[in-house]
Amino acid sequence: MSEEELQGALQGLLYVCGDEGLVVDDAARVLGISEEETTQYLNQLKDWMQLNMPGLQLKNYGSKFQMVTSEEAAPYIEKLAEVPEKNNLSxxxxxxxxxxxxxxxxxxxxxxxxxxxxxxxxxxxxxxxxxxxxxxxxxxxxxxxxxxxxxxxxxxxxxxxxxxxxxxxxxxxxxxxxxxxxxxxxxxxx
The missing domain is CATH 1.10.10.10 (Winged helix-like DNA-binding domain superfamily/Winged helix DNA-binding domain)
Known part of the structure; x- marks a missing residue:
């Protein structure tokens, strides 16, 4: 698997794990690489996201990585949450x-x-x-x-x-x- 494919796979895993976060040893097992390599790739992804995805961040909590929204995006997310739900029941x-x-x-x-x-x-x-x-x-x-x-x-x-x-x-x-x-x-x- 190429480095680009690994990064893509990690992005997908992070997305699917959502609020639960991605545990490094689970990702390593799924990707078939060591925990050290997985951590290295996740840290590279974290740096890349900081430069290329200003609305999202990759946070590290012990052995878990979680994709979260950036503080700069918070006011917009709060506004979206305030939008009243439309009655879309048939x-x-x-x-x-x-x-x-x-x-x-x-x-x-x-x-x-x-x-x-x-x-x-x-x-x-x-x-x-x-x-x-x-x-x-x-x-x-x-x-x-x-x-x-x-x-x-x-x-x-x-x-x-x-x-x-x-x-x-x-x-x-x-x-x-x-x-x-x-x-x-x-x-x-x-």
Whole structure:
């Protein structure tokens, strides 16, 4: 393996290790070189990044190296973190999330029965957004996965606890009363 390939491999390993950092002996084992050589290549990468990648740094913490953002980039990262999250949940995902929230823990088959359509994509989207989690397996034939909402769900909808969800039956009664009033008025105008 050439020096350029080694540097590329180290960059990839650092990226994949993320917040955990890359332990020198793990990198040496993966690359098939000594720990001393690995440390030398990581230090070369650290110097190169300082000159060529001002937004990133390679930090050394004992036998671990971690790629981090530079102090100069911090104000921009803070601004990005302040950008409000856009509501990018589809109608299907919102329906599925409501069903899970009000019926948890619930299987995907139960969600499908309530919605009347398949919910696999919507459930997967909600899992990917960390709004629902796999909460184990049901004690029924096939042992399907059961889903429930997460703390992230509570944060997303600014709800202190699942018990604070609006009463579903009360909401339906109010909507029915409003619909009755509307149709009664419509009938009187005819």
């Amino acid at each position: 109608q299907a995902a919102l329906e599925t999330l409501a069903i899970i929230a009000y019926n948890q823990p619930v299987t995907k088959a139960e969600v499908d029965d309530i919605r009347g359509v398949k919910s696999e994509k919507a459930v997967q989207s909600l899992v990917n957004k960390a709004l629902v989690i796999d909460a184990g397996r049901a004690q029924t034939p096939g042992r399907p996965i059961i889903y429930q909402t997460t703390e992230r769900f509570l944060e997303y909808f600014n709800i202190p606890s699942i018990q604070e969800l609006p009463d579903l039956h009360e909401s339906i009664e109010e909507e029915t009363e409003e619909a009755d009033l509307f149709f009664n008025q419509l009938g009187e105008e005819s």
